[in-house]
Amino acid sequence: MEGLFYLFAFNVIISGIMVISALNPVHSVLWLIVAFTSAAALFILLEVDFIALIFLIVYVGAIAILFLFVIMMLNLTDLGGGGDMSNYLPAGFIIGVVFLFEVLIFQSRMATFNLSYINYPHNWDFIEKAPNIEVLGRVLYTNYYYLFIMASFILLVAMIGAIVLTHSTREEIKRQDIFIQTSRQLWW
Known part of the structure; x- marks a missing residue:
């Protein structure tokens, strides 16, 4: 079961990378659908079936198909894609490093966070x-x-x-x- 979780998590990461690196916008939307479906499979493995089905219905069934229709309607495939995308790599790398540091800072703070001292304002x-x-x-x-x-x-x-x-x-x-x-x- 743990191996299946890591397989779907790796699939989400690879699909996300392919979404932003695909030169054709239609291929990018198809990779987005793969990423959403893999994330829904992760939710099913975590036994959150309702969220997984809502994820499939809302994101794959509505938003990704809407993106696909908008791309076809605006005819974005004729923009002459396939240009050099290497000039975007430094900005993408900087944003990725910033997000990585934010995740590491959050993880280090959560490791020292003790839930026993919290008084919740709501009745749970x-x-x-x-x-x-x-x-x-x-x-x-x-x-x-x-x-x-x-x-x-x-x-x-x-x-x-x-x-x-x-x-x-x-x-x-x-x-x-x-x-x-x-x-x-x-x-x-």
């Missing part, structure tokens, strides 16, 4: 008495409701951005006039 007694989905809903929708509101605004801005990018104002496009179509006037 319901965790032992309720099913997993109910506990997840209570915690997410009471303690972290502001994150859901922020996420909804971010998705709204993304939706408006996609509409603005695809909206065309050219004159040669035939447009419908709803008033003329629905009016009962005779034009003879």
Whole structure:
């Protein structure tokens, strides 16, 4: 079981690297789907089935397919990809080193962190008495409701951005006039 966990974890890391290193945007989205599926398999191995299924439905079923449709709609494959990407390596390396140091600092602080001295501001007694989905809903929708509101605004801005990018104002496009179509006037 531990070997399977390391296999999927390695697959997530390799897929993530392939997402940012693939020159074709369609291949990049396909690697993203592989990364999401491997992460869902990790959640299943950790016995968090609900989160794994939500991960598959939301990320693979909606977001990754949306990326794929946007890439096809905007026709990003004709941008002449395959250029030299080596000039991005120093910036990527610096960002990776910063993230690695942040993880190491967090890990060192968590090793010295003692949970016995913490007084929680919330009552967590319901965790032992309720099913997993109910506990997840209570915690997410009471303690972290502001994150859901922020996420909804971010998705709204993304939706408006996609509409603005695809909206065309050219004159040669035939447009419908709803008033003329629905009016009962005779034009003879």
